[in-house]
Amino acid sequence: xxxxxxxxxxxxxxxxxxxxxxxxxxxxxxxxxxxxxxxxxxxxxxxxxxxxxxxxxxxxxxxxxxxxxxxxxxxxxxxxxxxxxxxxxxxxxxxxxxxxxxxxxxxxxxxxxxxxxxxxxxxxxxxxxxxxxxxxxxxxxxxxxxxxxxxxxxxxxxxxxxxxxxxxxxxxxxxxxxxxxxxxxxxxxxxxxxxxxxxxxxxxxxxxxxxxxxxxxxxxxxxxxxxxxxxxxxxxxxxxxxxxxxxxxxxxxxxxxxxxxxxxxxxxxxxxxxxxxxxxxxxxxxxxxxxxxxxxxxxxxxxxxxxxxxxxxxxxxxxxxxxxxxxxxxxxxxxxxxxxxxxxxxxxxxxxx
Amino acid sequence: xxxxxxxxxxxxxxxxxxxxxxxxxxxxxxxxxxxxxxxxxxxxxxxxxxxxxxxxxxxxxxxxxxxxxxxxxxxxxxxxxxxxxxxxxxxxxxxxxxxxxxxxxxxxxxxxxxxxxxxxxxxxxxxxxxxxxxxxxxxxxxxxxxxxxxxxxxxxxxxxxxxxxxxxxxxxxxxxxxxxxxxxxxxxxxxxxxxxxxxxxxxxxxxxxxxxxxxxxxxxxxxxxxxxxxxxxxxxxxxxxxxxxxxxxxxxxxxxxxxxxxxxxxxxxxxxxxxxxxxxxxxxxxxxxxxxxxxxxxxxxxxxxxxxxxxxxxxxxxxxxxxxxxxxxxxxxxxxxxxxxxxxxxxxxxxxx
Numbered sequence: 238x239x240x241x242x243x244x245x246x247x248x249x250x251x252x253x254x255x256x257x258x259x260x261x262x263x264x265x266x267x268x269x270x271x272x273x274x275x276x277x278x279x280x281x282x283x284x285x286x287x288x289x290x291x292x293x294x295x296x297x298x299x300x301x302x303x304x305x306x307x308x309x310x311x312x313x314x315x316x317x318x319x320x321x322x323x324x325x326x327x328x329x330x331x332x333x334x335x336x337x338x339x340x341x342x343x344x345x346x347x348x349x350x351x352x353x354x355x356x357x358x359x360x361x362x363x364x365x366x367x368x369x370x371x372x373x374x375x376x377x378x379x380x381x382x383x384x385x386x387x388x389x390x391x392x393x394x395x396x397x398x399x400x401x402x403x404x405x406x407x408x409x410x411x412x413x414x415x416x417x418x419x420x421x422x423x424x425x426x427x428x429x430x431x432x433x434x435x436x437x438x439x440x441x442x443x444x445x446x447x448x449x450x451x452x453x454x455x456x457x458x459x460x461x462x463x464x465x466x467x468x469x470x471x472x473x474x475x476x477x478x479x480x481x482x483x484x485x486x487x488x489x490x491x492x493x494x495x496x497x498x499x500x501x502x503x504x505x506x507x508x509x510x511x512x513x514x515x516x517x518x519x520x521x522x523x524x525x526x527x528x529x530x531x532x533x534x535x536x537x538x539x540x541x542x543x544x545x546x547x548x549x550x551x552x553x554x555x556x557x558x559x560x561x562x563x564x565x566x567x568x569x570x571x572x573x574x575x576x577x578x579x580x581x582x583x584x585x586x587x588x589x590x
Numbered sequence: 591x592x593x594x595x596x597x598x599x600x601x602x603x604x605x606x607x608x609x610x611x612x613x614x615x616x617x618x619x620x621x622x623x624x625x626x627x628x629x630x631x632x633x634x635x636x637x638x639x640x641x642x643x644x645x646x647x648x649x650x651x652x653x654x655x656x657x658x659x660x661x662x663x664x665x666x667x668x669x670x671x672x673x674x675x676x677x678x679x680x681x682x683x684x685x686x687x688x689x690x691x692x693x694x695x696x697x698x699x700x701x702x703x704x705x706x707x708x709x710x711x712x713x714x715x716x717x718x719x720x721x722x723x724x725x726x727x728x729x730x731x732x733x734x735x736x737x738x739x740x741x742x743x744x745x746x747x748x749x750x751x752x753x754x755x756x757x758x759x760x761x762x763x764x765x766x767x768x769x770x771x772x773x774x775x776x777x778x779x780x781x782x783x784x785x786x787x788x789x790x791x792x793x794x795x796x797x798x799x800x801x802x803x804x805x806x807x808x809x810x811x812x813x814x815x816x817x818x819x820x821x822x823x824x825x826x827x828x829x830x831x832x833x834x835x836x837x838x839x840x841x842x843x844x845x846x847x848x849x850x851x852x853x854x855x856x857x858x859x860x861x862x863x864x865x866x867x868x869x870x871x872x873x874x875x876x877x878x879x880x881x882x883x884x885x886x887x888x889x890x891x892x893x894x895x896x897x898x899x900x901x902x903x904x905x906x907x908x909x910x911x912x913x914x915x916x917x918x919x920x921x922x923x924x925x926x927x928x929x930x931x932x933x934x935x936x937x938x939x940x941x942x943x
Contacts, residue, residue: 350836393836473826474926482915483703483746547911557907558900561914573827
């Protein structure tokens with residue numbers, strides 16, 4: 238069927254390229270979904286399950302981005318209804334992994350701040366598997382509390398235990414939510430729609446050129462980047478990211494928003510390029526810029542988690558102090574990520590001139 | 591008498607230069623001491639008193655450094671006994687000012703971290719005068735506590751009040767210690783020795799050249815700089831200064847020691863250059879490097895003060911959290927100062943090649 242479709246639009250490069258890309262991504266989506274179902278029924282399949290979920294999210298993001306960027310070629314109603322559903326799906330699936338990554342990042346930072354380069358491997362084996370896997374939901378073991386303090390000062394150890402408790406709970410909830418999502422009729426509707434894409438892409442116009450649409454995605458990105466305070470970001474140790482470190486909660490969010498927006502637009506640009514080029518090779522500079530914005534997002538979320546944990550009632554002052562140091566450390570990672578982005582972006586702008 | 595001495599050694603450049611410099615600095619020392627005595631008896635003389643104390647310390651540092659660097663030309667026993675006494679004097683006089691600067695730095699940082707660029711001027715006028723002046727010892731007023739919270743969150747305000755209380759107490763003690771020092775027989779012995787220098791420099795050898803001795807001071811500096819981790823420091827956001835942010839107390843001290851040593855040696859080098867050139871003009875790069883090392887020292891001391899305040903028993907978690915953020919912020923200023931030093935130093939090395 239996909240083959241037939243490609244033959245039908247064989248002479249039309251724009252439509253064919255778009256359809257081929259959506260076919261391929263939809264096929265990848267369905268393959269990952271099947272793998273994921275198989276691995277979750279297998280008790281040893283934690284790693285495969287994780288990998289399948291990642292591939293599923295990756296395909297969902299690419300389909301959603303393609304529906305958005307090249308919407309003039311597609312059935313508008315169908316595309317605009319599917320896209321938020323794909324975003325919901327990949328967002329829901331991302332949560333558990335995000336909490337696990339955040340906890341890893343915070344524990345690593347606590348150990349680094351204590352002069353210990355690496356997080357000691359916990360004595361209990363179920364933590365690592367429980368953190369990364371899908372098949373084995375994490376057990377809220379009392380072991381996690383006793384494993385954290387090793388080699389840390391009292392405050393850092395208590396902060397580690399508190400963060401581990403809070404983020405493990407959040408991760409467990411995200412795991413349940415993801416499992417519920419997989420069983421929901423909403424998910425089945427998304428999967429059905431993607432199955433359609435794997436065979437027949439609902440093109441409305443096949444004559445429109447893809448390049449101006451991809452160029453639009455790029456110019457949206459460029460415009461958003463030009464709104465960033467890159468001058469400040471390029472000056473090392475500007476202390477900009479911690480300016481609201483002791484202000485109300487919403488202040489860093491407002492400061493981070495333009496960077497998160499650029500991160501989304503950079504993804505749209507990358508995925509549009511993939512459609513045009515037919516493969517996923519990435520310019521090193523774009524890869525660096527993407528990486529910096531991913532670190533920005535993770536560090537900002539980790540800093541917020543540390544600040545949130547510090548508002549837990551009845552914690553010891555030593556714990557709160559460690560969380561304060563941790564928060565500031567992560568906000569400095571945010572600042573460092575902005576610097577890295579500025580360096581990567583400037584590098585690109587200079588070399589393409 | 592000084593004039594006579596200069597005539598006696600007029601043909602001998604090395605001895606004459608050294609004697610002229612020590613004469614001038616000793617005269618400045620005695621002038622500052624007289625000014626300081628006059629201003630402390632005058633209730634309105636806080637600013638003059640402060641300026642006089644600064645000039646006194648400046649002269650004491652230069653005399654001490656000159657005695658050290660050019661010791662082969664001087665009566666060794668006399669020079670080696672006077673130098674630690676000058677260090678004691680300038681150290682004692684520096685304390686009150688150092689506590690005031692530290693408090694200013696920490697309060698400014700707390701306001702910056704709360705998204706407020708400047709520290710609001712307190713309603714009570716005695717704080718500013720009390721902080722900077724010598725003539726008016728600071729009053730531990732309850733006003734200082736109520737003036738701090740303005741515009742800050744609860745944690746930041748409590749941290750500000752705690753730091754203000756602790757550092758004001760330390761400053762008051764330093765003030766008393768300095769006053770006691772001025773009245774001590776130990777101080778009078780130093781002043782008597784400096785008075786000798788103002789008229790007759792006890793030269794033992796007048797034939798020795800000053801340049802190799804100044805060159806030795808420079809090579810000591812270069813050697814100490816080469817022991818610094820400049821490679822790391824030149825990489826922005828290396829997070830090196832906070833590596834022991836949550837470890838035991840002594841860890842940052844060990845990390846900071848080589849930088850403080852370079853700061854001392856850079857001073858010796860600068861003062862030796864002043865003797866050779868006969869004036870105090872400073873290469874911009876050396877000025878930048880000196881400034882960076884001064885910031886390094888102040889930020890490290892401020893970070894330690896924040897960590898120390900966080901160990902106060904029975905403080906609120908919000909206070910401890912704010913102090914943790916503050917500590918990390920100041921350690922990042924330490925890291926930024928290392929970066930600034932590396933930039934200044936590298937700049938110099940490249941341009942003098």
